[in-house]
Amino acid sequence: MAIVGESGCGKSVTALSIMRLLGKNSRIDHGNIVLDGTNLLELNEKQMQEIRGNRISMIFQEPMTSLNPVFTIGYQMIEAIQLHTDQDKKQASASAIEMLKKVGLPRPERIMKDYPFALSGGMRQRVMIAMALACKPKVLIADEPTTALDVTVQAQIIRLMKELCAEVGTAIILITHDLGVVAEIADRVLVMYAGQVVEETDVFTLFDRPGHPYTQGLLRSVLHLDADKDARLVSIPGSVPTMYQSLKGCRFHNRCSYATEHCLSHPPTLEATQQGHWTRCWEVEAAASSERQSGGGVSS
């Protein structure tokens, strides 16, 4: 599962909500977060701590600042393992080394004794993955795990996550704005805009027949190797509405070329247009037909 969207459209907030790590200035107003039949919102803080790092793990965007600089890698890994298992220090240390080996770090015994400042960004992100998967969680939330890394390392990290999660049986929620990554890893895709899901579908439908005008815009903005070299890069005009602007009607209407009077005042709901394909738009038909005329979506 991948969640895509522009900066500031609520991807990370969604992830932190699932972990219930939003901080003091926010709360979850309504809705449910269900994992294996348990509503996470009904758990108390202590039960939630049992879930975090154990059944749901999370990897963050910034590997450089996500590890505590004054503790060794080993200490931080062992701490995570011992929180959710009853292994003693020696066993936990052995499992930590095992995990570091699995994420492809050389000389894991040495790295256990290293402090984070001795490791590169890619290595630290591997440590984060090792730590997140150490307790074999049901779900791994990866919040833009590759944004801060070199392009060459990005591909390695994504492949690594995919392989390890398949091995352990962990579902990934990948938050990204890189549609290339989505195409490579995702089964289902959620497109978010201004705090709402605007489209949900499987990855093939998304790239072949995107329903929502926003999704279409996103796909059109992707650079292509075979494009004319003097072709202008397409972008969606305007920017995501800020929290100060009122959100009346469809949240995308001021940037949408299909917007009608109706869109200005009536917020659309998420409707199934096909089996397993939901779109939040009044003008799906118009958007879809014009998309077909302009030569279909983006073939990837």
Place this chain on the structure above:
Amino acid sequence: MLNYVIRRILIAIPVLFGVTIINFIIMRMAPGSPIDMLVSPKLPAAAIEAKKVELGLNSPVYVQYYHWLKNLVLHGDLGYSMITYESVTKMIWSHMGPTVLLMGTSLILGVAIAIPLGVLSATRQYSKLDYTAMTGSFLGISVPSFFLGLGLIYIFSLQLHWLPSSGMTVLGGSGGVVDVLRHMILPVIVLTASVAGRNVRYVRSSMLEIMGQEYLRTARAKGLREFLVVNRHAMRNALIPIVTVLGMEIPILFGGAVVIEQIFSWPGIGQLTLSSIMSRDYSTIMGLNLVAAFVVILANLLTDVLYALVDPRIKYSYQGAAKS
């Protein structure tokens, strides 16, 4: 690390040397001399001259300094007081104990209050507790210690008769632990108030800066209890800047001793300093200056060593030491 410490101690030697020279010169430039304190002006000039020769005050200043230094380096001897004829080393040692007891207790208590209170203030920013702690710290910093000391003496000694106002033991008493403790309470309160007041703010701001760091979110995402997130993961990082400030507390306390010990007639280094300055007791003043300079240098060294202990990113190398 050991290399570094040895090197720092070696660097301290020329610093101490410079400090003693400057002290010696300033002291001799100040008006008055121990002679004025010792002899009656009615004595004949020849008798005063004889006394000067006896104390070695007739020779030029640099010769006097040379004698003083020779004695110190060759015999480890700080000489004799010009007023009481006691050994300076002995006097300093006997006054050191009470000062260390007073300062040590206040430093430990002050830190024991400042760190938990600062952490609580930071984790509950803008709460009632935070505002109370910050107001208290503001008072602790801004009320002068001599004023607080006199106020406490007025209330607890003069009005309530609960606690003794001065000294370290009851005169003619047995001088047991309880007796000393009772005498310690008031001066310790005064010193602790200023130590805690200064440091609560440092701890709070240092913690506030750390509380927004992403590695704390990682720690929470692992499922760690909030208590451990704050007291293990955040604290270890917040300690780094706090260590610097705490290292500076030692010289501050040492200097503050002069005022506090005077108010409470505490028989420590501060009292000795003041009385030896009053009587222009040159040799005792020199000895005390040397000790004070030594304490400052030692406190600095201690800070740097602690720094390396709390922050793994700092490792002192031989080259690095040459620069500092």
